Amino acid sequence: MMSASVPGPSAPTLPILGRSRRGRGGVCVAVLGLLLGSPGLAAAQVPVVTDESVDAAIQRAVTWIEGRRNADGHWESKAAVQEHIRAGDTGLAVLSLLYAGRDPRETALDRALTWFAEQALQGTYTHGLRAHVLALVPGKKFRGRLEEDLAWLLRAVGPRGTPWAGSYDYDAPPDGGLPSRWDNSNSQFGVLGAWLAADAGLPVPETYWEAVAEHWIRVQNTDGGWGYEQGDTQSRGSMTAAGLAALFVVLDQRYAAQPREAVGLLTAIELGLDWFGREYTPENPRGDVGWTYYYLYGVERVGAASGYKAFRNKEWFRSGAAYLLAHQQADGSWPMTGDQATALRNTAFAVMFLCHGRAPLMFNKLAHGPD
DSSP: OOOSSOOOTTOOOOOOOOOOTTSTTSOOOSOGGGTOOSOOSOTTTSOOOOHHHHHHHHHHHHHHHHHTOOTTSSOOOSSOOOGGGTTHHHHHHHHHHHHTTOOTTSHHHHHHHHHHHHSOOOSHHHHHHHHHHHHTSOSSTTHHHHHHHHHHHHHHSOOTTSTTTTOBOSSOOOTTOOOSOOBHHHHHHHHHHHHHHHHTTOOOOHHHHHHHHHHHHHTOOTTSOOOSBTTOOOOOHHHHHHHHHHHHHHHHHHSSSOGGGOHHHHHHHHHHHHHHHHHOOSSOTTSOGGGHHHHHHHHHHHHHHHOOSEETTEEHHHHHHHHHHHHOOTTSOOOOOSSSSOHHHHHHHHHHHHHHTTSOOOOOHHHHOOO
């Protein structure tokens, strides 16, 4: 999923997924009409975005993903990968199938879930991804592993009172030690994994959410967006989506009943929304377009966590869906756009955008304001 070297500021590494309390179960909801406001670009320029066209795109992509499963029942290749991303392709593939409504009790999907749950993982990306996956599976079969993944995420986050508070690196620091670095892509994945575990009913301390808010507020750029790592003042779409999603999650998990205590967090959210109001496009604004599918998944996470169907005047789902419909390949996949942005990963992100982006987004926390 990621290269052997730490990615530079223009290339955030592989991301993860979550669900909103407004979209439990990760299943697509046929309410596209709620989200399709202005007609957008002329019909001659973009595909027509309808329930039918989006459903057809999802089903073609799901068929393609299922067809890439190997003889062992998962999606990992035999090529050597870094330990902190091992099993991540299977996690993304399984997650996209769950989003698309595949039954986790179906034999092939249950086999893949069991294989994924049995893997000894070592990194933030994969622990966060697996927490998301297992949180969507009903029943007790994988509950113990979900609890273990959440415990890892709570242990790996930078502690409060340090420069790393609320952030994540690729791996957990040694016992009793502190992180040596952080980046906002790993930090996004860690938070989204904890969010899904909490939404599945596992306890997450309030201090965790407070530390997460501390990180994202502290590293926000003066223009309202977010960069990739310490000192990166180039805000880009993918990392701004990560920052906004994380802050909306904290607002929901920690301050839903006490919004008056979240003045700094609400201010940071407003600045981030202002940035998207100026910069939003479906192609990772001010960032590497090779990460567009990762970015669109991040945009969907903002919509799921916030209930917003638009960033200021920018309607994210219609434009993103039109982009995806225009770029889907004849075989149902979306193309590889970089060494780490493979066709499988891009297709999984595209499916999740199209599925979760169609859930009803009618509750707007900031519009309601404090009680």
